[in-house]
Amino acid sequence: MNKKTSLKDIAQHLGVSTALVSYVINHKEKEARVGPEMVKKIRKAVIDLNYQPNLIAKSLKSGKTKTIGLIVADISNPFFSTIARIIEDEARKQGYVVIFGSSDESAEKSQSLISVYLNRQVDAFIIAPAENTEDQILGLHKAGIPVVLIDRYFPEVPSDCVMINNAAISEAAVQYLIDKKRSKIAMLTYKTKLAHIEARKNGYKNALKSNGIKFDRKMIREASYQDIENDVTTQLKDLFGGPQKVDAIFFATNSLAVYGLKVINQLGIKVPQQLAIVSFDQSEAFDFFYAPLSYVSQCLENVGKNAVKLLVERLEQKVKPKQYATVVVEAKLVIRES
Amino acid sequence: MNKKTSLKDIAQHLGVSTALVSYVINHKEKEARVGPEMVKKIRKAVIDLNYQPNLIAKSLKSGKTKTIGLIVADISNPFFSTIARIIEDEARKQGYVVIFGSSDESAEKSQSLISVYLNRQVDAFIIAPAENTEDQILGLHKAGIPVVLIDRYFPEVPSDCVMINNAAISEAAVQYLIDKKRSKIAMLTYKTKLAHIEARKNGYKNALKSNGIKFDRKMIREASYQDIENDVTTQLKDLFGGPQKVDAIFFATNSLAVYGLKVINQLGIKVPQQLAIVSFDQSEAFDFFYAPLSYVSQCLENVGKNAVKLLVERLEQKVKPKQYATVVVEAKLVIRES
DNA sequence: TTTGGTTGTTTAAACGTTTAAGTATAAATT
DNA sequence: AATTTATACTTAAACGTTTAAACAACCAAA
Numbered sequence: 001m002n003k004k005t006s007l008k009d010i011a012q013h014l015g016v017s018t019a020l021v022s023y024v025i026n027h028k029e030k031e032a033r034v035g036p037e038m039v040k041k042i043r044k045a046v047i048d049l050n051y052q053p054n055l056i057a058k059s060l061k062s063g064k065t066k067t068i069g070l071i072v073a074d075i076s077n078p079f080f081s082t083i084a085r086i087i088e089d090e091a092r093k094q095g096y097v098v099i100f101g102s103s104d105e106s107a108e109k110s111q112s113l114i115s116v117y118l119n120r121q122v123d124a125f126i127i128a129p130a131e132n133t134e135d136q137i138l139g140l141h142k143a144g145i146p147v148v149l150i151d152r153y154f155p156e157v158p159s160d161c162v163m164i165n166n167a168a169i170s171e172a173a174v175q176y177l178i179d180k181k182r183s184k185i186a187m188l189t190y191k192t193k194l195a196h197i198e199a200r201k202n203g204y205k206n207a208l209k210s211n212g213i214k215f216d217r218k219m220i221r222e223a224s225y226q227d228i229e230n231d232v233t234t235q236l237k238d239l240f241g242g243p244q245k246v247d248a249i250f251f252a253t254n255s256l257a258v259y260g261l262k263v264i265n266q267l268g269i270k271v272p273q274q275l276a277i278v279s280f281d282q283s284e285a286f287d288f289f290y291a292p293l294s295y296v297s298q299c300l301e302n303v304g305k306n307a308v309k310l311l312v313e314r315l316e317q318k319v320k321p322k323q324y325a326t327v328v329v330e331a332k333l334v335i336r337e338s
Numbered sequence: 339m340n341k342k343t344s345l346k347d348i349a350q351h352l353g354v355s356t357a358l359v360s361y362v363i364n365h366k367e368k369e370a371r372v373g374p375e376m377v378k379k380i381r382k383a384v385i386d387l388n389y390q391p392n393l394i395a396k397s398l399k400s401g402k403t404k405t406i407g408l409i410v411a412d413i414s415n416p417f418f419s420t421i422a423r424i425i426e427d428e429a430r431k432q433g434y435v436v437i438f439g440s441s442d443e444s445a446e447k448s449q450s451l452i453s454v455y456l457n458r459q460v461d462a463f464i465i466a467p468a469e470n471t472e473d474q475i476l477g478l479h480k481a482g483i484p485v486v487l488i489d490r491y492f493p494e495v496p497s498d499c500v501m502i503n504n505a506a507i508s509e510a511a512v513q514y515l516i517d518k519k520r521s522k523i524a525m526l527t528y529k530t531k532l533a534h535i536e537a538r539k540n541g542y543k544n545a546l547k548s549n550g551i552k553f554d555r556k557m558i559r560e561a562s563y564q565d566i567e568n569d570v571t572t573q574l575k576d577l578f579g580g581p582q583k584v585d586a587i588f589f590a591t592n593s594l595a596v597y598g599l600k601v602i603n604q605l606g607i608k609v610p611q612q613l614a615i616v617s618f619d620q621s622e623a624f625d626f627f628y629a630p631l632s633y634v635s636q637c638l639e640n641v642g643k644n645a646v647k648l649l650v651e652r653l654e655q656k657v658k659p660k661q662y663a664t665v666v667v668e669a670k671l672v673i674r675e676s
Numbered sequence: 677t678t679t680g681g682t683t684g685t686t687t688a689a690a691c692g693t694t695t696a697a698g699t700a701t702a703a704a705t706t
Numbered sequence: 707a708a709t710t711t712a713t714a715c716t717t718a719a720a721c722g723t724t725t726a727a728a729c730a731a732c733c734a735a736a
């Protein structure tokens with residue numbers, strides 16, 4: 001209840017000006033030539049009165065809030081919450097704090113989050129961009145607000161970003177299935193034009209092509225983000241009920257796999273005898289599936305750390321504007337029993 | 339790059355005082371008796387110059403940041419990230435933004451997070467408190483900062499909090515095991531004095547007692563948060579390797595269960611034939627264990643929503659100070675095959 | 677004709693900081 | 707002794723808002 005002590009309180013308490021106190025607190029007593037015993041008095045008062053700086057006032061003055069806005073598709077998805085945790089830790093080490101929001105893959109929600117955060121004067125953004133948000137990213141660039149894209153990226157919008165080798169690792173994953181003598185390989189993916197998903201599809205297609213397997217459109221199935229559970233169910237039932245004899249499936253993300261596995265169980269399909277599986281990303285569920293799933297492992301630690309690193313470099317202007325960096329984190333294939 | 343427009347810019351552009359502009363923007367044209375065509379001019383300029391209020395300046399003036407500090411044990415734990423997501427959504431609806439931090443169950447980290455957030459003038463906290471942080475909560479109360487505790491609580495520290503019926507539902511869970519003719523029931527829990535865990539232990543003990551089963555200290559095993567994987571492994575190996583013939587186990591949290599299940603698989607123990615299992619909380623892993631796990635389901639939606647509701651009521655002073663509310667969200671037992 | 681009310685607008689202080697510039701005194705250099 | 711320089715501190719403006727109070731011009735009623 002009792003008001004917090006401000007600089008002014010300390011100044012009054014000692015009968016000096018706030019300037020002096022400010023200098024001492026900011027360790028500028030040298031430059032400002034504050035007398036040594038004055039320094040001591042102020043230091044003591046700071047402790048006695050338990051002074052805590054008001055960062056809002058500082059922000060107003062400096063124009064910097066030391067706050068990063070984090071926008072992902074859904075913070076409750078372990079993929080994003082793991083990244084969030086790493087970003088949080090890294091950011092705090094650098095004196096930043098993170099505010100977060102979930103876009104639910106909606107461009108409008110994304111825009112609204114960006115606006116709110118801009119009004120709150122965040123210094124920078126880390127964004128896993130939703131589809132059709134290119135202009136939002138461009139807008140931030142124009143406004144001179146640092147942004148680092150993670151997970152997804154826009155080939156046409158140069159930007160700092162941290163991505164993985166989507167196409168190559170997808171190709172490797174599918175190649176692994178082929179090496180296991182599978183040739184009727186399906187893929188379950190999202191209905192989206194986002195480049196990281198496109199790259200995964202291309203990896204899939206390339207693997208087929210370079211092994212002389214004809215690509216069948218019916219073997220790529222798509223689910224919408226908004227209605228994932230239903231879509232996965234109908235698509236997979238249709239896929240496995242159809243004329244094609246599917247003997248392997250590649251899941252483009254962990255959520256797709258989790259819902260997909262439920263359908264596969266429901267249909268009584270035996271893994272890996274009848275169906276081999278590789279999924280993107282990790283999930284606790286994969287470990288407990290009766291045939292522990294093989295998956296593409298992204299090092300989220302690297303993703304998060306690099307994102308914060310890029311951002312801080314940008315914020316401290318160690319990098320030239322308009323010169324964007326792309327960090328590629330190498331994903332790797334973890335082979336298990338599926 | 340081009341500076342953002344401020345109130346002053348608009349005022350200058352129109353050759354009027356900032357006061358006028360402020361009144362119009364805040365819809366106080368009536369009270370301030372601003373002339374009708376002036377209102378129009380200002381409205382137009384606001385749009386033409388794309389004015390966006392600086393919330394930092396507003397905060398400095400008002401002393402309110404419309405920001406909630408969220409502190410949980412680990413945001414990457416799905417239990418907490420799910421709650422975080424709900425809190426985020428609810429808070430935004432009320433015009434609040436959430437900054438988050440993970441305490442890793444450490445009182446020091448928790449204190450440091452609280453300090454950082456206080457310096458940033460957050461309006462209120464939602465905290466899943468770590469052990470030995472009673473004084474931190476009391477400190478916030480003394481400072482008049484609203485706090486809502488979630489998941490955990492301190493019986494000796496009255497505070498707004500949202501909790502579940504830990505003891506009762508634990509008793510019900512163990513009773514279920516007993517009804518299934520199990521009598522050698524073990525429990526795996528955290529090494530902590532936190533009341534919610536104590537309550538779960540008491541529920542376990544009560545169920546045994548009311549069924550005339552003698553409580554055996556050796557049947558309660560504890561793991562430390564810091565070294566959970568190792569501890570779970572050694573404790574369970576010791577438990578199942580010992581003289582007691584364990585025929586059921588009750589896990590006090592989802593993480594304990596996830597690590598525990600791995601050990602159980604490793605030891606080749608058959609569920610539910612040799613061992614019946616009930617766990618607290620949910621996990622994707624539970625669905626894919628070969629015998630889908632029975633568990634205690636907490637409605638996290640209710641937890642999150644109630645937490646924000648309590649907080650907002652407190653912030654808007656609809657509630658008397660020193661009169662704290664406890665919301666109990668009823669958990670329920672979900673029976674499956676384990 | 678004073679008094680009072682209405683209407684429309686400005687002034688200025690305040691929130692808690694930072695910091696360039698100013699002032700006053702003492703010490704050092706001519 | 708006069709000037710410079712160093713030392714120790716204060717002043718005041720600024721960041722972008724809000725808002726009570728003041729002001730000016732007009733109109734109406736006594």
